[in-house]
Amino acid sequence: MLEVALRHRFPGFALDTAFIAPTPGVTAVFGPSGCGKSTLLAAIAGLLRPEEGRVALDGAVLLDTAARVMMPAERRRCGVVFQDSRLFPHLSVETNLRYGLRRAPRDAEGPGFAEVVDLLGIAHLLPRRPAALSGGERQRVALGRALLSRPRLLLMDEPLAALDAPRRAEVLPFLARVRDRFRAPILYVTHALDEVDRLADNLVLMEAGRVLAADTVEALSTRADLPQLAARRDAGALLPCTVLAHDPARGLTRLGFPGGELRVPLREEPPGTRMRVRVRARDVSVATEEPRGLSVQNILPVTLESLGPAAPHEAMLRLRLGGAVLLARVTDDAVARLALRPGQRLWALVKSAAFAANTPSLENPG
Ligand SMILES: Nc1ncnc2c1ncn2[C@@H]1O[C@H](COP(=O)(O)OP(=O)(O)OP(=O)(O)O)[C@@H](O)[C@H]1O
CATH class of the missing domain: 3.40.50.300 (P-loop containing nucleotide triphosphate hydrolases)
Structure with missing residues (x-):
């Protein structure tokens, strides 16, 4: 060391x-x-x-x-x-x-x-x-x-x-x-x-x-208390992922991480490849009931661990899913409307398209 x-x-x-x-x-x-x-x-x-x-x-x-x-x-x-x-x-x-x-x-x-x-x-x-x-x-x-x-x-x-x-x-x-x-x-x-x-x-x-x-x-x-990281536009949880499978017909790749799976736009790396994915907090939204009839590819069951201020009129949510944590940046209005509180069971929504603009962080760290 x-x-x-x-x-x-x-x-x-x-x-x-x-x-x-x-x-x-x-x-x-x-x-x-x-x-x-x-x-x-x-x-x-x-x-x-x-x-x-x-x-x-x-x-x-x-x-x-x-x-x-x-x-x-x-x-x-x-x-x-x-x-x-x-x-x-x-x-x-x-x-x-x-x-x-x-x-x-x-x-x-x-x-x-x-x-x-x-x-x-x-x-x-x-x-x-x-x-x-x-x-x-x-x-x-x-x-x-x-x-x-x-x-x-x-x-x-x-x-x-x-x-x-x-x-x-x-x-x-x-x-x-x-x-x-x-x-x-x-x-x-x-x-x-x-x-x-x-x-x-x-x-x-x-x-x-x-x-x-x-x-x-x-x-x-995933530290919401460090504004030097959490207040950035590109802030978000970095998940250690493994390529599980490709679905070329649907243009999607399934990635596994400790706690769940993500669907991202089709990748070239073979199954088994490890990669890191940053799930940006501003690309994550939440629902109090399991949503149906949505185009969003990633709908993950989570528990709200904590929430705190992120910016004027915005809050940062820490969401737990198995061994992983996601951050979500939502408006104070959404916190009030959904009556969000720690311990609550929620659904985290992440569009697969969010990862298209995020491609550099989808590279294999070896
Ligand atoms: N030789 C020096 N004499 C006086 N002040 C110095 C000297 N070298 C650095 N400093 C001051 O020390 C502080 C830290 O400088 P440093 O270059 O280590 O920062 P940095 O984080 O590497 O910045 P950057 O990202 O811009 O390169 C600055 O305020 C700088 O002006």
């Missing part, structure tokens, strides 16, 4: 964070601009000396100010990928990559040159200079260089933030491949929730230099 406790001050800003991230796995650090995500990463990598703190990775202490331990950055073996690729502009892609390999300790286990080039699909780019690459290609090379240094920990600081939507879509699958192929834990800074859905196992939610919550992505997705 990765243990982090750090305190550091800049004029007008104080970082005071502590969290534990399981290893291996991807932990996303999520929070608004200026909340201290990059400062946190820099202190872990050894690029910034914090006033106080302790960082340990699987028992190896990288920093412990109380014990006066401050391992230099090069010995921490953190591979860092920044928003801008920071490749050497005067060197070819191949030489940039080999620079990473030269930094790897002799006895360190890890991927070889050919394996990384193949995994990232960059063989055809090897003779080029960085200026002749697209933004997405540059990020793939930067990722390759970081991997070839055989890091114990990969630190990614918004690696997709500088890319437009098509380029992000191009690079995301490569990040997923890296996560699946290599066992190095990854700390992934982002403020894009779709990247969290696609890549992360765990989430550290930050605000103004502090950690508000740290848990699995699924668990945090």
Whole structure:
């Protein structure tokens, strides 16, 4: 596991964070601009000396100010990928990559040159200079260089933030491949929730230099008490699903999750494929009786666990179905009209079409 406790001050800003991230796995650090995500990463990598703190990775202490331990950055073996690729502009892609390999300790286990080039699909780019690459290609090379240094920990600081939507879509699958192929834990800074859905196992939610919550992505997705997540337009429960069967004639795929089934527009993945689905709170409505004669494909029996304010004139409902929880965002008027109260048996309605616009979060997390 990765243990982090750090305190550091800049004029007008104080970082005071502590969290534990399981290893291996991807932990996303999520929070608004200026909340201290990059400062946190820099202190872990050894690029910034914090006033106080302790960082340990699987028992190896990288920093412990109380014990006066401050391992230099090069010995921490953190591979860092920044928003801008920071490749050497005067060197070819191949030489940039080999620079990473030269930094790897002799006895360190890890991927070889050919394996990384193949995994990232960059063989055809090897003779080029960085200026002749697209933004997405540059990020793939930067990722390759970081991997070839055989890091114990990969630190990614918004690696997709500088890319437009098509380029992000191009690079995301490569990040997923890296996560699946290599066992190095990854700390992934982002403020894009779709990247969290696609890549992360765990989430550290930050605000103004502090950690508000740290848990699995699924668990945090159903916390109605965290407005940083719950007030977003794309807020909603993230369900771990498995493809059960396809029905091409009806254009539908059945997905199973602990607690029920969902029907979504036809998918290509074979039965048995695991995937995560974010059921957005604003796509869920409720009924007090089982509805009939509706076009809605997903009508799920649930119990109302709790309800609280979500926005002016809106409430957030937490709905339990077996081992899963759904969030539903409804008007205060609906709460009053249906006399909604905790413990009530309800029917949750989710249109299958809600998932069509939601396709990126329907990808296989491996
Ligand atoms: N070297 C520095 N000197 C003074 N203040 C700094 C320094 N580096 C960062 N800060 C301040 O610390 C705060 C946190 O910055 P940081 O870059 O860690 O945030 P962030 O969450 O990564 O933001 P973003 O998402 O915009 O990259 C900001 O208020 C920033 O202005």
